Amino acid sequence: MNLNLSPEEIVRREALAKLRALGIDPFPAEEFITTSNAEEIKANYEEGKQVIVAGRLMNQRIQGKAGFADLFDSTGRIQLYVNQDALCPGEDKSLYQDVVRHLLHYGDFVGVEGTLFTTKLGEISIHVSGLKVLAKSLKPLPMVKTDADGKVHDAFTDPELRYRMRYVDLVVNPKVKDTFVKRTKIVNAMRNFFNDKGYLEVDTPVLQAIPGGASARPFITHHNSLDIPMYLRIANELYLKRLIVGGFDGVYEFSRNFRNEGMDRTHNPEFTVMEIYVAYKDYNWMMNFTEQMLEHVAMEALGKTEVQFGEKTLSFKAPFARVTMTDAIKEYTGFDITGKSEDELRAKCLELGLDAGENLGKGKLIDTLFGEMCEKHYIQPTFITDYPVEMSPLCKRHRENPELTERFELMVNGKELANAYSELNDPIDQRERFEEQASLMERGDDEAMFIDYDFLRSLEYGMPPTSGMGIGVDRLVMMMTNNESIQEVLFFPQMRPEKKQEGPDVASFEAKGIEAHWIDAIVSMGFLSLDKLKETKPTALHQNLNQYRKKNKLDVPAAQLEEIMMWFS
RNA sequence: GAUCUCGUAGCUCAGCUGGUAGAGCAAUACACUUUUAAUGUAUGGGCCCUGGGUUCGAAUCCCAGCGGGAUCACCA
Numbered sequence: 001m002n003l004n005l006s007p008e009e010i011v012r013r014e015a016l017a018k019l020r021a022l023g024i025d026p027f028p029a030e031e032f033i034t035t036s037n038a039e040e041i042k043a044n045y046e047e048g049k050q051v052i053v054a055g056r057l058m059n060q061r062i063q064g065k066a067g068f069a070d071l072f073d074s075t076g077r078i079q080l081y082v083n084q085d086a087l088c089p090g091e092d093k094s095l096y097q098d099v100v101r102h103l104l105h106y107g108d109f110v111g112v113e114g115t116l117f118t119t120k121l122g123e124i125s126i127h128v129s130g131l132k133v134l135a136k137s138l139k140p141l142p143m144v145k146t147d148a149d150g151k152v153h154d155a156f157t158d159p160e161l162r163y164r165m166r167y168v169d170l171v172v173n174p175k176v177k178d179t180f181v182k183r184t185k186i187v188n189a190m191r192n193f194f195n196d197k198g199y200l201e202v203d204t205p206v207l208q209a210i211p212g213g214a215s216a217r218p219f220i221t222h223h224n225s226l227d228i229p230m231y232l233r234i235a236n237e238l239y240l241k242r243l244i245v246g247g248f249d250g251v252y253e254f255s256r257n258f259r260n261e262g263m264d265r266t267h268n269p270e271f272t273v274m275e276i277y278v279a280y281k282d283y284n285w286m287m288n289f290t291e292q293m294l295e296h297v298a299m300e301a302l303g304k305t306e307v308q309f310g311e312k313t314l315s316f317k318a319p320f321a322r323v324t325m326t327d328a329i330k331e332y333t334g335f336d337i338t339g340k341s342e343d344e345l346r347a348k349c350l351e352l353g354l355d356a357g358e359n360l361g362k363g364k365l366i367d368t369l370f371g372e373m374c375e376k377h378y379i380q381p382t383f384i385t386d387y388p389v390e391m392s393p394l395c396k397r398h399r400e401n402p403e404l405t406e407r408f409e410l411m412v413n414g415k416e417l418a419n420a421y422s423e424l425n426d427p428i429d430q431r432e433r434f435e436e437q438a439s440l441m442e443r444g445d446d447e448a449m450f451i452d453y454d455f456l457r458s459l460e461y462g463m464p465p466t467s468g469m470g471i472g473v474d475r476l477v478m479m480m481t482n483n484e485s486i487q488e489v490l491f492f493p494q495m496r497p498e499k500k501q502e503g504p505d506v507a508s509f510e511a512k513g514i515e516a517h518w519i520d521a522i523v524s525m526g527f528l529s530l531d532k533l534k535e536t537k538p539t540a541l542h543q544n545l546n547q548y549r550k551k552n553k554l555d556v557p558a559a560q561l562e563e564i565m566m567w568f569s
Numbered sequence: 570g571a572u573c574u575c576g577u578a579g580c581u582c583a584g585c586u587g588g589u590a591g592a593g594c595a596a597u598a599c600a601c602u603u604u605u606a607a608u609g610u611a612u613g614g615g616c617c618c619u620g621g622g623u624u625c626g627a628a629u630c631c632c633a634g635c636g637g638g639a640u641c642a643c644c645a
Contacts, residue, residue: 006578006579006596006614007578007579007596007597007613007614008579008595008596008597008614009579011596011597012596059605059606061604061605061607061608062601062604062607063600063601063602063603063604063607063608064600064601064602065601065602066601066602066603066604067602067604067607068603068604068605068607070605079604079605081602081603081604082602083602083603084602085602102597105595105596106595117603119603119604119605120603120604121603121604121605123603123604123605125603139579140579140580140595140596141579141580142579142580142581142595143579143580143581143594143595144580144581145594145606146606147606148605148606151606152606153581153593153594153606154580154581154582154593154594154595154606155580155581156580156581157581158580158581158637158638159637159638160636160637160638161637172580214645215645216644216645217644259644261643261644262570262642262643262644263644264643264644265639266644267643267644364645367645371645387645391645392645409645416645419645496636496637
């Protein structure tokens with residue numbers, strides 16, 4: 001007897017045994033061939049048509065010698081009507097009386113054969129003439145019900161349980177499934193958009209010796225035979241640019257990146273960024289490309305360009321607004337950053353009550369001004385352009401102003417969604433910028449970058465003018481599916497590992513020759529192993545065991561002290 | 570890491586200023602051959618997160634811990 005089973009689980013395990021006793025395999029091996037599914041039945045309804053479908057049994061409504069149930073397959077819900085005479089035309093009514101009425105439970109997988117009809121209440125249903133158990137469910141799913149007004153009762157809402165047991169969440173909450181279907185549609189729409197333009201999808205290393213292309217704390221691991229530290233990538237940017245050096249006109253990758261930093265509702269340790277690099281283009285071209293791409297994605301995945309996000313409606317209809325960073329800061333602070341020194345910028349930040357420590361360089365100060373004072377105002381998709389050079393070590397200097405770079409970020413709903421450059425392809429400038437980063441790092445800027453010398457070498461062989469763009473796939477999916485947290489758009493978001501509940505060490509008791517009924521008693525008293533048991537007094541245990549025997553009316557002889565003394569030896 | 574907040578039946582949740590637990594659904598049994606949150610009758614089911622403390626008495630109050638959520642910090 002397993003003490004950890006709930007009464008309902010015990011019932012289901014007993015049903016399992018009874019099915020076997022009736023000669024029914026609750027987990028048959030052979031293929032079950034279906035001819036239809038819930039969606040198709042409703043789309044091409046034809047009275048009297050013979051169908052075979054399979055799915056999970058939900059919400060049985062048995063009434064005597066007939067009953068209704070809902071069958072859920074991957075396409076949706078179809079109602080079953082089962083009556084005894086149709087299911088069991090012969091003398092033997094056990095398939096109906098035993099199996100359908102008592103041995104099938106909410107959540108079981110069944111295959112069903114029958115004819116289509118419409119009930120009195122107008123619902124398309126299958127009149128079942130054959131039924132096969134395909135898999136028994138041993139744990140009860142949460143019972144979520146929706147009433148006539150569409151109101152959901154007893155919803156399965158606990159975020160912890162939903163994320164830890166996403167399989168249950170998906171079964172019971174249709175909206176969750178919908179989010180993930182949309183996620184795949186969004187990704188496919190992007191991929192198709194790029195492929196149609198002739199760009200090449202590529203794979204680059206996840207395991208890297210230098211975690212380059214961004215500044216973030218990496219996950220560190222170790223390669224045994226090389227005996228060197230390796231890092232899970234924080235970005236793939238430098239590898240894609242190497243491929244542009246190698247002669248590809250356009251490359252892109254959906255890159256799973258890893259950052260060893262805090263987790264909250266917009267950050268998960270692993271997340272997905274789509275990066276694309278196109279030769280002979282600049283950031284102006286990339287802005288047009290990005291807005292067209294997003295409009296295309298919205299149309300493909302959602303069928304429209306207007307997206308409801310909470311109270312707001314976001315419009316992904318191209319073109320998007322474009323504002324320079326200088327103008328943005330001027331607009332929301334009245335302060336013109338043009339030509340200002342580091343001290344002047346710091347003074348302005350302090351005046352506005354912003355954190356502006358001595359370790360912040362000019363670029364970082366401007367970033368602070370923008371991040372704190374402006375960013376939140378850009379709800380509709382807006383390109384913010386021309387970032388200060390210190391903030392963008394991989395970006396080409398602005399063609400008209402060497403203090404700025406040809407960079408844009410796409411802000412949506414007050415948050416960064418995409419980031420793009422006219423890529424820096426001057427190897428000498430790039431080397432100097434990396435060296436500045438190194439000195440920033442020494443000053444204590446923990447966001448400065450490592451230097452990748454092989455990347456510099458590749459630039460020395462010549463990289464054509466190139467524009468690159470990265471877009472946060474998880475955040476895009478959040479926006480397009482109206483979800484406020486990243487956990488809702490990742491199947492298996494990172495969670496603290498579940499604490500293992502220490503089960504009883506039954507083997508240690510059995511090894512001592514303790515009888516099964518006493519083991520149950522000992523475990524129920526909270527002694528999970530023989531060692532724990534030995535911490536108590538044999539006489540006290542003797543009393544407790546016999547009390548337990550009396551209370552539970554055990555049909556066994558009373559425990560003898562001598563016997564118990566043996567367990568302690 | 571800081572602050573706030575939550576942890577009661579398989580699920581969703583009640584349980585007031587302290588008196589050792591309740592509902593609906595699910596389960597079990599019976600009735601019911603077109604129901605749809607099916608219905609009716611009956612039954613079973615709880616280390617009230619863990620450990621301390623206050624108290625005659627703690628699910629309830631206090632402290633600590635564990636786990637979750639929110640906000641902030643961190644995170645281009």
